Amino acid sequence: xxxxxxxxxxxxxxxxxxxxxxxxxxxxxxxxxxxxxxxxxxxxxxxxxxxxxxxxxxxxxxxxxxxxxxxxxxxxxxxxxxxxxxxxxxxxxxxxxxxxxxxxxxxxxxxxxxxxxxxxxxxxxxxxxxxxxxxxx
Numbered sequence: 001x002x003x004x005x006x007x008x009x010x011x012x013x014x015x016x017x018x019x020x021x022x023x024x025x026x027x028x029x030x031x032x033x034x035x036x037x038x039x040x041x042x043x044x045x046x047x048x049x050x051x052x053x054x055x056x057x058x059x060x061x062x063x064x065x066x067x068x069x070x071x072x073x074x075x076x077x078x079x080x081x082x083x084x085x086x087x088x089x090x091x092x093x094x095x096x097x098x099x100x101x102x103x104x105x106x107x108x109x110x111x112x113x114x115x116x117x118x119x120x121x122x123x124x125x126x127x128x129x130x131x132x133x134x135x136x137x
Contacts, residue, residue: 010036011048011057018049018056022113034120037061038069039132043077046085058082059107063117066103069124 013033017025036042049057065078087108104112122128 009048010042010044011046014044014046014057014060015049015053017060018053022056022060022111022116025116027116027119030116031120031123033060034064035123035132037064037078038067038124039129041074043081046082054085055087055108056110058085059104059109060113062086062107063101063103063113064120067120067124069129 010033013029013036017029017033020026020029022030037044044057044061046054046058046061061078061082065075065082070078086106101112101114
């Protein structure tokens with residue numbers, strides 16, 4: 001199964017994460033999405049994600065792109081690719097008032113990723129990146 005997840009299109013994986021919800025998504029899937037954004041240079045095409053899932057998928061990419069593990073040029077490439085899909089003025093949602101992450105509100109996301117970010121921290125360190133590069137070589 002691990003191999004199947006790694007071979008899936010990034011857009012499909014983003015849709016799966018958004019459909020399952022950040023609170024319930026399998027940590028392995030969340031990790032693979034983060035690693036592919038951080039280490040492979042992939043830039044997702046949100047037009048390939050179902051429209052109803054785009055706010056959550058866009059928010060996920062936007063949030064992950066802000067980790068310092070990404071070089072500035074890759075970060076800018078990711079952000080410019082998703083920016084056309086960010087709503088100019090997201091629909092007001094009563095649940096948004098309780099969100100801690102203003103980025104989720106800006107995207108009109110149905111949920112907040114903040115509670116899951118700690119799980120991803122070990123995978124965005126310089127040491128992890130160096131070890132990953134050694135394995136790939």
